[in-house]
Amino acid sequence: MVKFLHVADVHLGFKQYGSEARLLDFAQAFKNAIKFGINEEVDFIIIAGDLFHKKSDVDPLTLTQATKVLEMAKKAEIPVIAVEGNHDSTYFKDQYSWIDYLAINGYLINLKPSFEDGMVVEKWDGQSGAYVDIGDTRIYGMKYYGSLTEKILDEYTRKIKKKGFTIFVAHVGIEGYMNIYGCVSSAKLHRFKNKVDYIALGHIHKSFVEDFIFNPGSLETCDISEYSFKRGAFLVKYDGEIKYKLIEFPRRKFVVLEHDFENYDNFREFLNKQNKKDVENSVLHLKLNAKGSVKKAVDDVKLQRTIQELLNPLIVRLNWNVVDGIFEPILDLSVKKSLENQVIEQLLESYPYGKIADEVLRLKSIFSSSYDIKRVDGFVESILNLNQGDQTQDKVSKEEKPKKDVKFELEAKLDEAKLRPKVELKKQSEESEEEWEWWKADDRRG
Missing domain, CATH: 3.60.21.10 (Metallo-dependent phosphatases)
Incomplete structure (x- = not known):
């Protein structure tokens, strides 16, 4: 056998x-x-x-x-x-x-x-x-x-x-x-x-x-x-x-729960209804359904503390499902443009580009209508202030003041912005590196 x-x-x-x-x-x-x-x-x-x-x-x-x-x-x-x-x-x-x-x-x-x-x-x-x-x-x-x-x-x-x-x-x-x-x-x-x-x-x-x-x-x-x-x-x-x-x-043990979150009192009441013995020392995955306005006012750390206090799981994983009713399309184009402008400004906040949301939207418009390289090049030059077509500006002679290479300065700032996150990331990884506790290999649970 x-x-x-x-x-x-x-x-x-x-x-x-x-x-x-x-x-x-x-x-x-x-x-x-x-x-x-x-x-x-x-x-x-x-x-x-x-x-x-x-x-x-x-x-x-x-x-x-x-x-x-x-x-x-x-x-x-x-x-x-x-x-x-x-x-x-x-x-x-x-x-x-x-x-x-x-x-x-x-x-x-x-x-x-x-x-x-x-x-x-x-x-x-x-x-x-x-x-x-x-x-x-x-x-x-x-x-x-x-x-x-x-x-x-x-x-x-x-x-x-x-x-x-x-x-x-x-x-x-x-x-x-x-x-x-x-x-x-x-x-x-x-x-x-x-x-x-x-x-x-x-x-x-x-x-x-x-x-x-x-x-x-x-x-x-x-x-x-x-x-x-x-x-x-x-x-x-x-x-x-x-x-x-x-x-x-x-x-x-893994435990999966779901709750429609309204406020902290409502949440504590939900947790108190659970059997603590079923959740204690488990991996708890908790899905929370809530309106966006409600979610904004919630402190996740406070929720975690409440869960640990009442149910004592080993690990808590919160998964928010934000529900805000039926989506209504934006019909007013001026409102749409304003929203696009706001979104672009928020995306560019972390970069040293300045306020160029309008220019980005204009560039989007050029690409949407036709892929005209000359128009794109001309537009980029206007952003960089390199075009000589504006006759209303006061000219400064080379003898009076050296002309700034705006394009070079912008590229330098972009390079700096690209390098900074890498340096910070390296610093964070060094700080978070942990020592392996190899002596725990021979565990004491039989």
């Missing part, structure tokens, strides 16, 4: 909403799954992609969390077989991923074909390979290939040689379950029917089973749109036939 655990989409290192607690939630979910596999004395554990959340930003804390949990399986002599997901895979020019690092250091087996001269599907040699034999089970693996997935699947099908109970592991979704990139039609995978017994997928964050194709979903909730999905890990047994069970592990 073969017994194994099928896990996918762990997303270690995901500091969701900037929360340290959420960062640890993802690590705890991974630890729970591996501990379960060890307690069940499985023959091996499959991770079908996206062990990490960001391939380019695996920090010491995240790497430590991964190695400490994988070390548990290693000590229990349970092999971990993985493939790279879209969050793990290297960039096009890179040759080495963090999954490669874990494989070379003996924490897992990273399966993927090579492409030195066409697709090469070789046995795992301790460093690289596309398949591995564990007892009477053969396991093939394929990393995430994005738009090339269908083509590579077609080629891979011809390379597979069935031996005993055969598994194919891939990080790819099936169309129709979620509307995301990286999915193929189920027909592409059903072509493996006579070649493999079990297809272990990752990428889609909700669980599903389609004949011999299995997808467990992510261990934790990666987005509010997924909060109601059923997910977990598949515990699979094979003894002539496949028997499986979806194991759902504890995860952070």
Whole structure:
């Protein structure tokens, strides 16, 4: 009999909403799954992609969390077989991923074909390979290939040689379950029917089973749109036939509420009607419907404090839906022009252009009527004060006073305005850089 655990989409290192607690939630979910596999004395554990959340930003804390949990399986002599997901895979020019690092250091087996001269599907040699034999089970693996997935699947099908109970592991979704990139039609995978017994997928964050194709979903909730999905890990047994069970592990609760906001008293009354036990320590997404005039008078910080006081969620996400009745089109063109002028002035407030809203509207009018380069050039020159056609102005001779290069000054001011935000942004990023608390990797939640 073969017994194994099928896990996918762990997303270690995901500091969701900037929360340290959420960062640890993802690590705890991974630890729970591996501990379960060890307690069940499985023959091996499959991770079908996206062990990490960001391939380019695996920090010491995240790497430590991964190695400490994988070390548990290693000590229990349970092999971990993985493939790279879209969050793990290297960039096009890179040759080495963090999954490669874990494989070379003996924490897992990273399966993927090579492409030195066409697709090469070789046995795992301790460093690289596309398949591995564990007892009477053969396991093939394929990393995430994005738009090339269908083509590579077609080629891979011809390379597979069935031996005993055969598994194919891939990080790819099936169309129709979620509307995301990286999915193929189920027909592409059903072509493996006579070649493999079990297809272990990752990428889609909700669980599903389609004949011999299995997808467990992510261990934790990666987005509010997924909060109601059923997910977990598949515990699979094979003894002539496949028997499986979806194991759902504890995860952070997400709560979604909606309220028509009128005033603070009305809002407190709404919160008091909620069951605090249902919301406490959860991620709360609260949609508030209100008129524009009401929203302007609301202090979001005060609302957050009120919510924390009455319901005590871990995280609060406010989403305002401003409703101001039926839109009435502007028929008075003078009013329309005045509004356009105001909007342009507001947009240009942060720039050193001065009051040029009227000129912008004139330029818009020129482009709307015809694309006449001469008219545009003439107009720009008039803005820059370079045209010599105005005979009413007093002329100042070069001997009396050097003439200012207005065009040069304006360009210099524009360059200065472009540079300033970059300098400020760099300063802000330096101030907000935080120190990774790697010692939290060995969490104390069991």
